[in-house]
Amino acid sequence: MAVFSEDGVRIGDVHLKRGQWLRSTRNLIEDLAYVENxxxxxxxxxVINRCIKKLEREQRICTKTHELGTIFTVINYEQYQGFMGSRKKNLEHNLEQYQNIVGTVEEQSGNNNKKDNNAINAMNDFKESTTPNAFVVFEREGFGTLSSTLAEKLGSFIDDFGERWVIEAMKEAAYHSKRSLPYVKSILEDYRRRGVDEPWTVERTQQQKGFIRQQTKTGKPEMRVVSGSPAPEISQEERQRMRELARELKTS
Structure with a gap:
């Protein structure tokens, strides 16, 4: 938990000020363990490192590497703790913002302990936030419960394509009732292939043009072109030439 005392505390050769916290990644993994089923x-x-970077980008914390671990500094710590000038209030002083971000990565269920409640509260806070969050959009658009495996995969999409692109691709997939990450990835790759810089400005269509891959009776895939116009008719002369060519091939 973050240091509460105005005078700070000393851990080894490190002096931690109010609002600072020293912890290693390995210990954080143990701290945030939860029970499910x-x-x-x-x-x-x-996932832990990605959450830390997100908090840094949002200017909620700053970090400094130390041989004993990482020194976390909660920005505007007193505002988060609700001091408002009062030094007598003994509030719960943990790194709440950090756990809130982690809580959006994977929904915790199956227990009634304090971490479970924190995760639920964090999820609600992010759903009400005006800042888009890919992990919240994943569940809001009906892709299902976000497991650690899916969070890893979704995180890799964000790293490769950018969070706003991933959000728009998930909305596009949900619009076409194809809520799966492989389909989301195909949309992202299509954005990149077509050079779409701002997919959120592209109007969605009821049916995408292109090729539809179907299975024949033999089980082999068949490519069928989707087009709004009928196929051109073959003239009698062309039909006759095709018949003559077939006869020549048969007798040769």
């Missing part, structure tokens, strides 16, 4: 589950290192 009677099993203890833990967040991966990449």
């Amino acid at each position: 009677r099993q203890v589950k833990k967040y991966s290192t990449s």
Whole structure:
């Protein structure tokens, strides 16, 4: 938990000021472990690091690497703790913003402990936020419950394409009732292939033009062109030439 005392505390050769916290990634993984379906589950290192970077981008915390771990500094710590000039209030002083971000990565269920309640509150806070969040959009658009595996995959999409592009691709997939990450990835790759810089400005259509891949009776895929115009008719002369060519090939 973050330091509450005005004078700070000393851990080894490190002096931690109010609003600072020293913790290693390995210990954070243990701290944020939770129970689901009677099993203890833990967040991966990449998820933890991604959440830390997100908090830094949002200017909620800043970090400094130390041999004992990472020094976290909560920006505007007193405002978050609700001091308002009063030094006598003994409020719960943990790194609440950090756990809120992690809570959006994977929904915690199956227990009634304090971490579960924090995760639920964090999810509600982010759903009401005006800032788009890909992990919230994932569940809001009906893709299902976000597991750690799906969070990893979604996080890689964000790293490769950008969060706003991923959000728009998920909305596009939901619009076409194809709520799966492979389909979301195909949309992202299509954006990149077509050079779409701002997909959120492109109007969605009821049916995408292109090729529809179907299965024939033999099980082999068949390519069918989707077009709004009928196929051109073949003239009698062309039909006759085709018949003559067929006869020549048959006798040769």
